[in-house]
Amino acid sequence: MEPAPHPRSIRDQEAGPLIRLVLTSQGKGAPRMGCAEFVQSFSDIQDGLVPERVRREAEAHLRACPSCRRYRRVVLQGGELLRSLPALEVPEDFRPRLRHRLYHVHDEAALAEHSGSGTSALTALGMAVILTFAAWSPALRHEPPVVDLEPIVVSRPPVRFAALVVRLPLRTSRSVLWDGSRGLWDDAPALLLEYSPLSERYGRRPTLRRAGLEQDH
């Protein structure tokens, strides 16, 4: 069974619209606040930082304006959602790491105390001078040594020893006796021999023949 409503509250409920009608007819209590003013003053109104008169005007405006009612609802609901967000938990390693950092704060303070006013600066300057001197020192320069060699005088082609009579494998079957009097570029086979890999130039066959190990492959 619901409790009986308070007589005074009944009287107020019945008198409320009447009072408003009287006040409106007298030019008082009419909502003077517009939407722009309401939005601009919203924070102060919401946080209770405005005079009573302004608060009443704001309430009157809210009763009359669905847009501003919606605005208020959105802001308040958004704030509630924000506050309902789960708070970040401090990780387990946070405090051990912090203790480690604070431990070294004392080390830094001690270093700063013992470094003195100009000792470190002078030391750094001295090292810079030494390093600069060392860098420009002739003893440390990597200049290549100058060696004077006797000039090579060439008046005739170099003497070439007669090559072994080799059979050029794979490429040609004819034997070549290398004639040193001819220029290398004049003789294509000789050129080929000269620039062939050693495995072909000094072919196995002559070696094997001399050793008596040649086998027919």
Add this chain to the structure above:
Amino acid sequence: MTTKAVPKTKGKAGAGAATEHRRRLKDMSDSEVVQAFLDGDQRAFGELVSRYDQRLLNFVYRTIGDRDRAQDLVQETFVRVYRHMERFDQSKKFSTWIYTIAGNLAKNELRNRSRNPLVLFQTLKKHWDADHRPLEWEDTQYKPDDLFRKRHLRELVEQAVQQLPEHHRIVFVLREMEGKSYEEIADITGCNLGTVKSRLNRARNNFAGIIAPMID
């Protein structure tokens, strides 16, 4: 800074004394704990850390949006407090001072990010895959689609805060989430009261504009 160690006693008596000491510290106000630390009680600083670590972590995280970096900045905050506690004006509130240090570090972080787009990209990319949010018990009274909508809405609201301009975001977080007064916010941010009110109002307007379609 010279500090005197609290004398330790061994065994059960020592453990009991330490527990009793910690209990006394918990009952002290911030200013009393600060004074105890300045008098040489190292455990007093631990009490300050336990009071403010989570609050600062959430404040800095909501401001810069990066959980790992927020931990670094909160650690740096405590290191600075430890170094400069002797310079703290004990006529002021300790919470205002520590929040000021944390807020300045957060602002510097945001300023540095704006100069280095790569840092910002890495920050955005960091949590694309992993769900970094802590586990929470589901409310069995809600239907699954309600739970999904509620969780989705929370994510959107969280993102909406990150979309606010930086100087609005700090004021908004301090007011809406930390519950700081206008005067405290003015002290923390170094702005006058009128600026704080103006920024808070604009932050709320922006916030409402972003989340209105989601809530409706």
